[in-house]
Amino acid sequence: MTMRRAVFGLIGAAAFAAPAFAQDLAYETIEKGRALVIAGDCVACHTPPGAKPFSGGRAVETPFGDILAPNLTPDRATGIGAWSDEEFVRALQQGVGRDGEHLFPALPYTAYTKVTRGDLVAMRAYLNTVEPVHNPVEPNQLPFPFNMRFLQFFWKALFFTPGEYQPNPQQPADWNRGAYLVEGLGHCASCHSAKNILGGDKAAMEGGTLQNWFAPNLTADRRVGLGAWSEDELIEYLKTGHTARSAASGPMAEVVEFQTSKMPDADLKAMAVYLKDIAAAPAVKATPLAADRADMQAGAALYADNCSACHVGKGEGVARLFPALAGSAVVQSDDAATLLRMVLQGSRSAATDAAPTAPAMPAFDWKLTDAQIAAVVTYARNSWGNAASAVGAGDVKTMRNALKN
Amino acid sequence: MGSSRAPRGIRRRDLLTSTAAAFFVFGAEAALGRTVKGGLPWAPDSVVPPTPVSAVGWYFFTALEGAAVEAICDRLIPPDDGNPGGKQAGCAVFIDRQLIGSYGAAERFYMRPPFATGTPQQGTQTQFSPAEQYRRGLAALDRYCRDGLGGKGFAELPAAEQDKLLAAMEKGEAQFTGVNPREFFELLLQNAMEGFFADPLYGGNRDMAGWKLIGFPGARYDYRDYIGQHNKPFPLPPVALQGRPEWIGR
Numbered sequence: 001m002t003m004r005r006a007v008f009g010l011i012g013a014a015a016f017a018a019p020a021f022a023q024d025l026a027y028e029t030i031e032k033g034r035a036l037v038i039a040g041d042c043v044a045c046h047t048p049p050g051a052k053p054f055s056g057g058r059a060v061e062t063p064f065g066d067i068l069a070p071n072l073t074p075d076r077a078t079g080i081g082a083w084s085d086e087e088f089v090r091a092l093q094q095g096v097g098r099d100g101e102h103l104f105p106a107l108p109y110t111a112y113t114k115v116t117r118g119d120l121v122a123m124r125a126y127l128n129t130v131e132p133v134h135n136p137v138e139p140n141q142l143p144f145p146f147n148m149r150f151l152q153f154f155w156k157a158l159f160f161t162p163g164e165y166q167p168n169p170q171q172p173a174d175w176n177r178g179a180y181l182v183e184g185l186g187h188c189a190s191c192h193s194a195k196n197i198l199g200g201d202k203a204a205m206e207g208g209t210l211q212n213w214f215a216p217n218l219t220a221d222r223r224v225g226l227g228a229w230s231e232d233e234l235i236e237y238l239k240t241g242h243t244a245r246s247a248a249s250g251p252m253a254e255v256v257e258f259q260t261s262k263m264p265d266a267d268l269k270a271m272a273v274y275l276k277d278i279a280a281a282p283a284v285k286a287t288p289l290a291a292d293r294a295d296m297q298a299g300a301a302l303y304a305d306n307c308s309a310c311h312v313g314k315g316e317g318v319a320r321l322f323p324a325l326a327g328s329a330v331v332q333s334d335d336a337a338t339l340l341r342m343v344l345q346g347s348r349s350a351a352t353d354a355a356p357t358a359p360a361m362p363a364f365d366w367k368l369t370d371a372q373i374a375a376v377v378t379y380a381r382n383s384w385g386n387a388a389s390a391v392g393a394g395d396v397k398t399m400r401n402a403l404k405n
Numbered sequence: 406m407g408s409s410r411a412p413r414g415i416r417r418r419d420l421l422t423s424t425a426a427a428f429f430v431f432g433a434e435a436a437l438g439r440t441v442k443g444g445l446p447w448a449p450d451s452v453v454p455p456t457p458v459s460a461v462g463w464y465f466f467t468a469l470e471g472a473a474v475e476a477i478c479d480r481l482i483p484p485d486d487g488n489p490g491g492k493q494a495g496c497a498v499f500i501d502r503q504l505i506g507s508y509g510a511a512e513r514f515y516m517r518p519p520f521a522t523g524t525p526q527q528g529t530q531t532q533f534s535p536a537e538q539y540r541r542g543l544a545a546l547d548r549y550c551r552d553g554l555g556g557k558g559f560a561e562l563p564a565a566e567q568d569k570l571l572a573a574m575e576k577g578e579a580q581f582t583g584v585n586p587r588e589f590f591e592l593l594l595q596n597a598m599e600g601f602f603a604d605p606l607y608g609g610n611r612d613m614a615g616w617k618l619i620g621f622p623g624a625r626y627d628y629r630d631y632i633g634q635h636n637k638p639f640p641l642p643p644v645a646l647q648g649r650p651e652w653i654g655r
Contacts, residue, residue: 294653301651305644309627348447360447366454372652403449 026125033126036119039267040112040185041259045069054079055133060106061211063199065142067106075132088124089117094162095152102152104139105160105199114165114184159200174266178274181267186259191215191251205278207333212402213250214337216329221280223387224329234272239265241350244319245327247359250338253350261352286332286387289378295390299379302372306364307380315384321359326384336377336391340399343373365403370396455646458502458608460495465504465536470543471497472560478597480567489614491597499600499609500539509536529588542589545581605645616643623649 037043046069048058056071074081080088087098095102095109103109140147165184167176182188192215193201194208207217207224217225226234233243238260241248248256260268289296310322317324325331330338341347344365351358364373370393381388463471478491491497503509511534523530531538550559550570559567573579577587600609602616604624610616616623623643631639642649
């Protein structure tokens with residue numbers, strides 16, 4: 001090697017060294033951001049089925065009308081490529097758009113406000129790396145008067161408390177990590193908390209109804225909540241979508257597929273620790289309906305002929321394949337929306353790397369009348385130790401019509 | 406050699422070069438493995454439910470033909486001890502609805518000539534579809550009855566004479582014009598049994614009469630709760646695709 005060659009070599013190496021160091025930092029931030037974007041399940045709303053990731057346009061159904069999730073790709077014209085980090089952080093922490101407009105809480109900034117600035121900047125860094133897609137989206141599809149953005153000012157005053165998550169010093173680190181994920185990025189309360197008439201949260205984590213699904217109570221209530229679940233079961237559910245007693249389907253199947261199954265085990269454990277510590281409201285004393293009622297008798301016949309082949313004779317189910325109905329929160333919840341639509345329309349459970357089978361429940365809307373579905377559902381809600389209110393044929397009819405639209 | 410060599414199949418060198426070429430053109434792409442992830446496709450409202458047939462009237466038979474088939478079914482499966490026979494169980498209705506559909510039109514059979522006489526194991530080799538066999542067979546039966554048995558149709562004959570005629574058909578002894586009586590009898594017997602045991606959705610087996618008679622539990626597919634209970638009768642009544650009376654409100 002000549003002297004000259006060596007010198008050029010050294011200059012070349014120096015020229016690469018500085019950017020390489022910066023790139024490592026960026027790589028770490030981007031990977032951290034990727035994990036956080038998964039934990040925030042951003043893809044669920046911002047990617048319509050079959051579309052490019054984060055290209056926007058999927059309708060988020062709210063009780064007030066549809067809101068289309070915007071394009072989050074780095075496209076400068078139609079995505080968020082032209083946004084500054086500050087604007088991105090402000091949108092998620094304060095629900096304020098790039099031009100200072102109030103955002104609709106379909107973007108769950110009531111939860112994302114708890115996410116730290118550092119985490120949000122990392123998420124932004126990751127989103128900058130996805131493929132830019134030119135896809136103009138007008139989010140506001142709401143009817144008058146809900147489409148008036150300035151009204152959000154009053155809504156925020158009533159229902160929005162901005163502020164990053166403040167760790168509870170009385171609790172261990174994993175509890176705090178769990179709370180940060182559950183209440184912040186995971187935005188579990190968006191579905192699992194009931195909404196008041198204006199769409200604000202009430203009765204935190206005691207279950208909520210949306211898009212004709214009922215997201216069950218996540219408090220420690222033994223009958224309708226997570227009281228009977230162990231931490232390990234919760235972790236298994238979030239990781240695989242299936243446990244000995246339950247299976248994720250509907251919107252929760254998407255959550256498991258896109259979000260929780262891809263999260264690190266330590267985060268799932270933290271979420272389970274926190275979820276197991278959410279106190280229940282005082283339990284309502286529930287007594288099963290008498291087995292000799294006409295609907296219970298018909299329900300028993302319907303159950304034996306239509307349901308027992310998978311869910312087994314006494315509602316015990318088959319572990320990790322067919323959910324148990326005995327002791328099920330979905331079955332016993334006051335709001336039978338999920339149960340009814342399961343019977344009417346069926347559903348496919350989550351498919352994850354750990355549990356790829358994804359068994360599906362078949363539809364029975366073509367086979368059973370409203371009265372028959374009411375009877376079989378009432379029977380399942382009041383057998384094998386279950387206790388819940390009766391479901392009427394009118395409830396079934398309402399759900400049947402809602403699913404047709 | 407050279408041009409004097411007659412073509413004699415593929416030469417070794419040609420095979421090797423063409424295989425190699427084919428590999429480069431097609432093989433490289435096809436040889437790549439692929440990992441398929443995610444659940445199977447699933448969509449709501451993708452059920453194609455079976456359509457129950459109408460219970461009233463004839464769709465294929467004339468009134469006279471329908472009465473004859475009902476009478477035949479009632480002799481093949483006579484009512485006894487309060488159990489309905491073939492007529493009351495709707496076997497003729499079942500056959501009628503089958504004959505206006507794909508079965509009647511022989512859509513699933515090979516129906517091209519030559520039509521040779523096969524061995525008994527080879528089944529019917531007729532050029533006529535089931536619908537045509539019924540039309541021709543019932544016409545021949547009616548002519549046979551009116552010409553030889555006192556001017557009455559089959560349905561009007563006393564039960565004993567009906568049995569005698571059916572027995573003669575089964576043995577191939579009844580002289581029908583243009584129709585093989587034994588083949589027609591076998592078709593009737595086969596279809597009557599199908600009507601007696603098919604799901605009530607298709608018009609026969611009314612009120613699951615056939616299933617109740619033989620103790621068939623119907624459209625069930627899981628017996629885990631009972632499989633260990635040896636020498637005990639299965640406790641549940643039969644169930645049809647459209648349910649059973651205990652389901653209320655049907």
